[in-house]
Every structure is written in structure tokens, then in C-alpha cells.
Amino acid sequence: DKILALRIFSNDLGKFDFCLKDISGQLLIVSQFTLYANCAKGRRPDFLDAASYQEGKKLYEQFLDIIKTYKIKFETGEFGADMLVKIQNAGPVTIILDSDEI
Numbered sequence: 001d002k003i004l005a006l007r008i009f010s011n012d013l014g015k016f017d018f019c020l021k022d023i024s025g026q027l028l029i030v031s032q033f034t035l036y037a038n039c040a041k042g043r044r045p046d047f048l049d050a051a052s053y054q055e056g057k058k059l060y061e062q063f064l065d066i067i068k069t070y071k072i073k074f075e076t077g078e079f080g081a082d083m084l085v086k087i088q089n090a091g092p093v094t095i096i097l098d099s100d101e102i
Contacts (some may be wrong), residue, residue, distance in 0.1 A: 002097065003020075003097075004019065004020050004021055004070060004072065005019050005020075005021070007019050007020055007022075008019075008020075008094070008095065009022070009025070009092065011025050016074040020072065021072075024070065025026065025072075026074060026075070026079075027067065027072060027073075027075070028072035028074070028076075028085070028087060029063070029064065029067065029075070029076045029077070030073050030077035030083065030085055031057075031060045031077060031079050031080070032048055032055065033047065033050050033051075033056060035045075036049065036050040036051075037050075053080060057079050057080065057081070060079050061079075064076060
């Protein structure tokens with residue numbers, strides 16, 4: 001619900017004012033374990049705290065099941081595959097949702 005309701009789309013003044021529902025937007029849902037890299041030490045990303053393949057796939061599929069209940073158009077990638085994703089992005093904006101309270 002948080003992802004669909006975040007006001008991350010700009011109004012005419014360039015201020016974040018609209019959510020995905022407001023603009024009749026769509027989702028591209030692609031798993032990306034590399035977002036969970038720890039780069040605090042050394043020069044090589046550490047993925048030791050990332051979920052296992054099995055747990056990651058389970059969480060990914062659960063997320064897709066939840067999104068289906070909202071009747072929003074979406075496309076997915078293939079879990080665990082190397083993919084070339086071509087998108088048109090109105091950004092750059094990156095928002096990391098990192099909380100136990102989400």
C-alpha cells in the first residue's frame with residue numbers, strides 16, 4: 001500500500017504531489033539483490049546479509065501476489081535472471097524504503 005500511495009510524481013510546479021493511483025500509472029517489478037550490497041568495507045560489495053535465493057524468490061512472489069490484489073497493471077522480470085531492462089525514466093530520483101515500520 002505504501003508503494004502505491006507514495007506521492008512521487010510531480011505536479012505542474014515540480015513538487016511531488018501525485019501517487020501511482022492518481023496518474024493511472026503502471027509498475028515494472030524486477031528483483032535486484034544487488035540493492036542489498038554492503039559497501040562499508042573494502043572495494044568489493046558484500047552480499048552476505050542478503051536473503052538466500054529461496055527466501056528472496058518467496059518474498060518476490062508474495063509481493064507480486066499482493067500487487068495483484070490492487071488491480072494495477074504491472075509487468076515483471078524473471079527472478080534470478082540476468083536481464084536487460086529498457087525503461088523510460090522521469091528522474092533521476094531514488095527513494096529507499098528502509099524501515100521495520102513499513
